[in-house]
Amino acid sequence: MARMRAVDAAVLVLAKEGIDAAFGVPGAAINPFYSAMRRAGNISHVLARHVEGASHMAEGYTRAQPGNIGVCIGTSGPAGTDMITGLY
Structure with missing residues (x-):
């Protein structure tokens, strides 16, 4: 059986969902x-x-054109909290 790393699977899922920018x-x-x-x-x-700036970029990308899906990537630690501002 073929094996795939979790990170490779995550990238594949994002691509299949139509993500072209992060x-x-x-x-x-x-x-x-x-x-x-x-x-x-x-x-x-x-x-x-x-x-926080990345979350605003992703949100702007989503609003810029119908069909765009903005994705923000952050590392562990406070990044999750910092992204919340862009969600508002």
């Missing part, structure tokens, strides 16, 4: 996901200076 800040805990995204080559990444 916004975020790399960090130690999320770097394997970034390497899987680079290896797949089907999702472009926009580097932000901080996670």
